[in-house]
Amino acid sequence: MKDLTINTATAYDLPRTFVGRHLIDGAWVAGAEIFERLSPSHGVVVSRSALGSAAETEAAIAAARRSFDAGVWSRISGKARATVLLKVADLIEANVERIAVQETLESGKPISQSRGEVGGAADLWRYAAALARTSHGDSHNTLGDDMLGVVVKEPIGVVSIITPWNFPFWILSQKLPFALAAGCTVVVKPSEMTPSSTVMLGELLVEAGLPAGVCNIVLGYGEPVGSLMSRHKDVDMVTFTGSTAVGKRITQAASDTLKKVALELGGKNPQVIMPDADLENAADAVTFGVYFNVGQCCNSSSRIIVHEDIADAFVARVVELSRQVRFGDPLDESTQVGAIVTADHNAKIDAYVKAAIEAGAKAELGGGPMSVEGLGTQFYQPTVMTNVTPDMAIAREEVFGPVLTVLTFRTLKEAIALTNDSEYGLSAGIWSTDIHTCLEFSRRAQAGTVWTNTWMDGYPELAFGGVKQSGQGREIGKYGYDEFLEVKSLVMRVGRDSRAPWVKTSA
Template sequence: MLYINGEWITDGNKMDVINPATGKVIDSVTIGGREETKEAITHATEAFKTWKNIPGAKRGRYLATVVKLMREKREILAETITRENGKPFSDARGEVRSAIDYLEWYAEEAKRLYGDTLPASQVDKHLMVLREPIGVSAAITPWNFPLSMITRKIAPALAAGCTVVLKPASQTPLSAIKVFECFHEAGIPKGVVNLVIGPAEEIGKEMTSNPDVRKLTFTGSTAIGKKLMRDAADTVKKVSMELGGHAPFIVFEDADIDEAVTGVLLTKFKNSGQTCISTNRIYVAESIVEEFGKRLAQKTAELRIGNGMEDGVDVGPVINKGAMEKIAAQVEDAVKNNGKILQGGNIHKPEEGSGYFYEPTVIQYATEEMQIATEETFGPVAPIFPFSSEEEVIEKANHKQYGLAAYCYTKDMGCGLRMMKALEYGIVGINDPAPIVIQAPFGGVKESGIGKEGGKYGLEEYMEEKFVSIGMK
């Protein structure tokens, strides 16, 4: 279904939605293209004229109503995520909580959009800086967090006074439909939020070329992000891009091995390794690398793989067959380059039905020559690289292309502080495998992105500064 100007559109071409745990069609949805996107932008442009002038406190109350509705529907929202994305139901519940938290945070922040009064350089002038909403915002969200990525973009936009046209990932449109049902039920005015499902090329072209769109926000691959930036340059749009990652996880000799192993399990195998901040390269001090690999393999073997709707499942499917085959190719390349598989290493065939599963895998003796050392692995594969010195691991950990998230385990506070400064990443967790919180900025450096989401930083992405100088003669 499409949602344009407060109306649901159900007529038109359809697209099937596949459950990656079974490979079967679970639903079909109406799709649109460039014309529907243009129509949505037109309505968003008209709605912006009114929405931007609504007091922030009132905009916040609309968001608070959506929060209430999503809390009431949290179980069906979580089930929808698992059915179309595949992640374990417990993880889907966590995503719903996160999605609600973003809405609640920005519902409160909507009334705190402050400007500034500047000290004048002349006695007969009064200087001010106003912060105003940028305008119609186009948002493109990914399939790996099909609900929370929507609210992380829409909530600050609406709080700031912007209107939105959203394109969700084609693999996971059902979660978007569910949250837009909540927007509709909350009575958000027509044209303020619009949903367009369909082919990325057509919808993206209209979003980037339409001059009425003043902001483009995207979460996805670096390659697609670069293309969107190039296309958006013709109309000089403001962009925020949360792109690919290749997170290092560094374990020093003095670290608590069991705590570090637990950290890897959380950062590597959650969502089957399909997150942009997933650990991709595990660097372990040579003196403990054998013991670390042994303990990680033991814990990895205990993970239960299966359909996310089954009780006790830790690792669900990957999103599709192509993703599964890419993971298998990277593992095969690692073995050819003398990597030793300590656990897993195979495509998983469920006892019943089909689906796209890959075993949680641990590879010892990883080297820089392997594909897995430089290419982002969107899957449950944990390669272990030994290192001998702090200087060596800093050089290896700082990826030339990526700079989203990095992790480090050590009991030496001095070492931790040095790593904090040396690691060229937008997010650094020192002895912390879960450094993401609502109030903090989320985003990368280098080719991992531009701009931030979360906290006051995410709100600023949807605002522009207007300087006003008043003569008082």
């Protein structure tokens, strides 16, 4: 590991242990029991949170139902809703450092990336506020002289929001402001591994003047909190981000009440590298794509598909860049890759790598856990795997760590086939200076997002979501906003009825 760039522990005064409570009907509720979160990087308890039970979950759902039915949020003007959302955006920006430090301590991600996640989320709130004021339906004035048709959009109702640990603040901000902009009321359950930034956002919602019961937060585990939120009869929709396996269980739980389910799940996202590409930019983007957020990212470009003519040179450049990526203390300003979220997940990543090596793959770099001086062993080396075949688990399954697999191809047709040879379809990318090549790939790639000559650029205006087992529904953008709306048709007769009567009367 001497050839890696490692940041050892820095001198940093850790904040006081954060105490998290439930937010139910506008009141902060302490639980009878608590659970603790041990920092994956620093090995100390960084939060103590109320442990939610079925009772708190029922109370939160009931509060959301009462609030929605009373119309304190669902029936006010779009302008009034937008005003609150804009206040929240301002408050987020004023509290970036406090939230980011806590998120880094709970998740292990670098502080620079936590700051970017929290600060960038304010833009999602502002865009959702704009949608609250500009949403509209349709009118149909061509149905005949005595008929007028109007299509209106109404909030779907009570929404359960269940978020993961890898981007706890960002992913909540891909869901919550859009649900609120639509007029819905919500119950939120963050991951038990990263609960605190959600509670901090709840504090900002209260400060911004969101009415009691509109947003409720219950902390705890999938059972009983998440499962009850998924199957409860008074919940109209569930939106979940996480693993495909849990997404399937949520769909099953929701099926008895036929509530709407939106899912953003796993990915095994490829970048195709053509021989005419700008190889330096492509290598930098590949390095970023696999190590960003410690590789614990649904959009991670964990597999690359490289033309045979350039494969050796391209992989060598990625390995060279990988050696220069700064791994280590996530509280160091210069760190780019921090700690793995749990020891069990670190072991799972390593099991994928070891199984691939046993099957004939080669680790060009890395290939195992590592320790960082002053911080412990919950880190994983930057790893680049060659001699990988498409049937290996490491090439097909979501490893969710800083591990890159390399496949090769000869023709664009073969590259597209390898791209689509996956249960997942979240994102894909291609690098080429030929616009025709980029367009053909973009049309044929089975993915919710296709990047050409870039990776992981995103904007609030553009919808995000996947196909196949990467999920259903969309987030952010106008399409993501529409997920929280029901469409209702109003059919209205104008003036006297000109139809001949259906019932013939004798008069």
